[in-house]
Amino acid sequence: MKPILALTALLLLTGCGAAGNWGWYVINPNTTQGANNIKFLLNGFGATILLSLIAAGMSMVIGLMVALPGMSSNRWVRLPSRIYIEFVRAIPLLPMLFWVFYGLPVVLKSMGISVSIDAFWGAIITLAISDSAFTAEIYRSGIQSINKGQTEAAKTVGLNYRQTMRYVILPQAIKRILPPLANQFIYIVKMSAFASVIGMQELTRRANELVVTEYRPLEIYTLLIFEYLVLVLAISFFVRWLERKMGSDESR
Amino acid sequence: MAQGGPAIEISGLNKWYGDYHALKDIDLQVEHGERIVICGPSGSGKSTLIRCVNSLEAHNSGSITVDGIAMKDAASVDSIRSEVGMVFQQFNLFPHLTILQNLTLGPIKARGLSKADADARAMQYLERVRIPDQAHKKPAALSGGQQQRVAIARSLCMEPKIMLFDEPTSALDPEMISEVLDVIVDLAEDGMTMIVVTHEMGFARKAADRMIFMDHGEIIESGVPDQFFNAPKSARTKQFLSQILQH
Ligand SMILES: Nc1ncnc2c1ncn2[C@@H]1O[C@H](COP(=O)(O)OP(=O)(O)OP(=O)(O)O)[C@@H](O)[C@H]1O
Numbered sequence: 290m291k292p293i294l295a296l297t298a299l300l301l302l303t304g305c306g307a308a309g310n311w312g313w314y315v316i317n318p319n320t321t322q323g324a325n326n327i328k329f330l331l332n333g334f335g336a337t338i339l340l341s342l343i344a345a346g347m348s349m350v351i352g353l354m355v356a357l358p359g360m361s362s363n364r365w366v367r368l369p370s371r372i373y374i375e376f377v378r379a380i381p382l383l384p385m386l387f388w389v390f391y392g393l394p395v396v397l398k399s400m401g402i403s404v405s406i407d408a409f410w411g412a413i414i415t416l417a418i419s420d421s422a423f424t425a426e427i428y429r430s431g432i433q434s435i436n437k438g439q440t441e442a443a444k445t446v447g448l449n450y451r452q453t454m455r456y457v458i459l460p461q462a463i464k465r466i467l468p469p470l471a472n473q474f475i476y477i478v479k480m481s482a483f484a485s486v487i488g489m490q491e492l493t494r495r496a497n498e499l500v501v502t503e504y505r506p507l508e509i510y511t512l513l514i515f516e517y518l519v520l521v522l523a524i525s526f527f528v529r530w531l532e533r534k535m536g537s538d539e540s541r
Numbered sequence: 542m543a544q545g546g547p548a549i550e551i552s553g554l555n556k557w558y559g560d561y562h563a564l565k566d567i568d569l570q571v572e573h574g575e576r577i578v579i580c581g582p583s584g585s586g587k588s589t590l591i592r593c594v595n596s597l598e599a600h601n602s603g604s605i606t607v608d609g610i611a612m613k614d615a616a617s618v619d620s621i622r623s624e625v626g627m628v629f630q631q632f633n634l635f636p637h638l639t640i641l642q643n644l645t646l647g648p649i650k651a652r653g654l655s656k657a658d659a660d661a662r663a664m665q666y667l668e669r670v671r672i673p674d675q676a677h678k679k680p681a682a683l684s685g686g687q688q689q690r691v692a693i694a695r696s697l698c699m700e701p702k703i704m705l706f707d708e709p710t711s712a713l714d715p716e717m718i719s720e721v722l723d724v725i726v727d728l729a730e731d732g733m734t735m736i737v738v739t740h741e742m743g744f745a746r747k748a749a750d751r752m753i754f755m756d757h758g759e760i761i762e763s764g765v766p767d768q769f770f771n772a773p774k775s776a777r778t779k780q781f782l783s784q785i786l787q788h
């Protein structure tokens with residue numbers, strides 16, 4: 290029964306183009322043209338993954354640097370961190386991307402720093418900053434979930450703030466931080482598609498370029514969606530595994 | 542350090558939680574080697590008082606001097622903490638570390654001991670609290686009584702001059718209370734200066750040099766155990782004692 294239903298659904302879908310408008314040939318691996326097109330599209334994986342990984346790494350570092358002062362008992366130490374998080378969270382990704390790519394080099398130049406920001410680094414900086422506000426909140430809730438008694442015990446055996454974080458709090462908090470952090474990586478991967486608008490040759494950009502030459506948006510964007518799907522499902526799988534692993538040796 | 546002076550000198554101590562006056566003009570002097578037991582109803586400020594001694598709580602006015610060191614800035618707080626050990630009701634062991642690592646973390650990281658020296662010291666104190674065979678387990682694998690003895694050993698590894706105990710047996714099953722109290726009595730007999738917040742009156746009679754009764758953030762009565770238990774001066778002390786001695 291099920292395969293029949295699936296088949297009918299597919300037929301209905303393709304039925305819209307029964308007049309001959311449905312053109313899977315653009316990505317038919319059995320033709321040279323189709324195979325070349327597929328290769329062109331799949332080659333975007335490298336850039337998307339690299340972009341996301343570097344941005345995620347930077348976001349993790351910035352996030353920790355924002356989260357730690359954000360938990361100070363001194364409100365003046367807390368304030369800049371609070372402002373950063375609220376500010377960054379409020380800015381939509383696309384305008385921020387434009388600002389970093391077109392605006393930041395001008396600002397830097399006026400300060401006497403002459404660097405050109407290419408699409409790759411422009412996208413990474415934007416993604417890292419935009420994501421760091423969320424990473425910071427993940428760190429904060431992870432660290433605050435550790436009982437206050439742990440910090441107190443650390444103080445009574447002479448540890449200073451840095452030692453307490455490094456040897457007592459973070460090793461325990463990491464189990465509650467890593468799974469949501471890995472989950473957050475899914476957002477970075479999805480958001481990395483925006484890099485296409487400043488010319489970064491990743492998955493989405495390649496699909497757009499192929500659509501322009503092949504005039505086959507439906508087929509090409511369908512494949513694009515499957516590309517992201519495979520990537521995200523692979524990460525989800527990893528997150529589940531991580532959650533199980535972290536959860537299992539909680540108290541031992 | 543200052544051998545002539547008292548171990549702890551508290552005068553005019555006040556502590557507020559917002560509008561709530563948790564400690565009211567507390568004066569307390571503890572001599573070297575003196576064993577003090579504090580009791581009093583829930584919320585009377587017992588924990589707050591001893592937590593002020595090692596600055597886990599900041600006080601609002603008054604002065605605290607520990608072993609000749611006046612508590613004023615961060616540096617003096619560090620020196621005071623290095624003289625004072627503390628044992629908590631909830632043990633507060635580090636769950637991700639083994640028993641041995643729990644004991645050696647402070648000595649290695651804060652005192653700069655070598656791992657070998659710290660391990661040797663840790664084993665010596667684990668012998669003393671009678672659980673050397675558990676050294677390589679994680680805290681969760683131990684019973685409550687064993688965990689609290691580890692917590693005591695962890696404090697002792699910092700070789701403090703003064704020990705503070707905040708209801709060390711309140712979180713324990715009844716059959717484990719005595720194994721922990723025995724360890725504390727041992728320490729007392731060795732001449733350790735200590736303040737113990739507890740409602741274990743049998744222990745108090747045996748170990749205390751002086752009893753203190755607190756209520757509503759004040760020290761209501763203070764005296765040697767004999768007089769404190771047999772002829773309390775204050776009506777409130779009398780009433781409190783009759784309540785807890787019923788059980
Ligand atoms: N962090 C805090 N913020 C606000 N109020 C507090 C805080 N800690 C303690 N208090 C209040 O101060 C009072 C004294 O508390 P404390 O913990 O010193 O009492 P205690 O004598 O140790 O009581 P118990 O026997 O229940 O441990 C209580 O009324 C408590 O509610």
Ligand SMILES: [Mg+2]
Nearest residue numbers: 587588589708
């Ligand atoms: Mg208390």
